[in-house]
Amino acid sequence: MEVILLPKFEELAREFEFLAQLVEMIGDNPFKARAYRFAAAKMRERGGEDVTEDAISRLSKEKGVGKAIVEKSRQFLHTGRIEKIEELKSQIPLPLFYLAKKPSIPGRELHRLYCDLKELPPGEIVAVLKEQATELGLENDFFALLEEKISSSN
Numbered sequence: 001m002e003v004i005l006l007p008k009f010e011e012l013a014r015e016f017e018f019l020a021q022l023v024e025m026i027g028d029n030p031f032k033a034r035a036y037r038f039a040a041a042k043m044r045e046r047g048g049e050d051v052t053e054d055a056i057s058r059l060s061k062e063k064g065v066g067k068a069i070v071e072k073s074r075q076f077l078h079t080g081r082i083e084k085i086e087e088l089k090s091q092i093p094l095p096l097f098y099l100a101k102k103p104s105i106p107g108r109e110l111h112r113l114y115c116d117l118k119e120l121p122p123g124e125i126v127a128v129l130k131e132q133a134t135e136l137g138l139e140n141d142f143f144a145l146l147e148e149k150i151s152s153s154n
Contacts, residue, residue: 006050012076013043015085016069021100022088024107025114033107039069051077093118094153095125095146104137122150 020036023029042062049055056077060070072082089097096114099105117125126146129138 006052007076007080009043009046009049009051009055012051012073013040015076015082016040016043016072017103018101019072019082019085019088021103021105021107021110022085022092022097025096025100025110026088026092027111027114035064035066035069038064053077093120093122093125094150095122095129098142098146098149099129099136099138102136102138102142109136126150 016036017040020033020040023033023036039059042059042065046055046059051073053074056070056073059065059073072084075082092100092114096110096117099113100110113129117128120128126143129136129146130143133139133143
């Protein structure tokens with residue numbers, strides 16, 4: 001008998017936080033980022049609960065959780081991914097995409113870095129990030145991950 005492990009709301013909340021960071025990075029509608037963060041907070045209230053169709057249906061009844069959040073939650077349940085994140089990954093240079101996974105970096109700072117660096121090749125972006133590592137709170141393990149991701153994408 002095959003055991004299927006369902007994702008937990010905590011995992012889904014992390015994905016919505018990441019999506020909010022990406023949306024802020026590219027300068028998209030700030031209300032979207034706020035909605036994604038609100039949804040993440042509601043999901044964190046459910047913490048270790050499994051993400052199921054029924055659980056998503058209950059989440060949809062929460063004031064402030066709209067159709068787009070529900071649709072993205074269902075995508076995550078069925079595929080393990082949110083299409084909007086995949087779409088943004090194709091638009092954002094890889095080093096900046098992974099930088100957005102750092103919740104400690106404010107959206108405004110991500111947006112500034114995106115505007116300043118988006119036209120540079122990945123290696124140059126990494127060099128600039130290394131120069132600003134202390135201010136951004138980035139450690140060597142982050143850069144090792146970046147270099148691994150960049151080399152595997154070539």
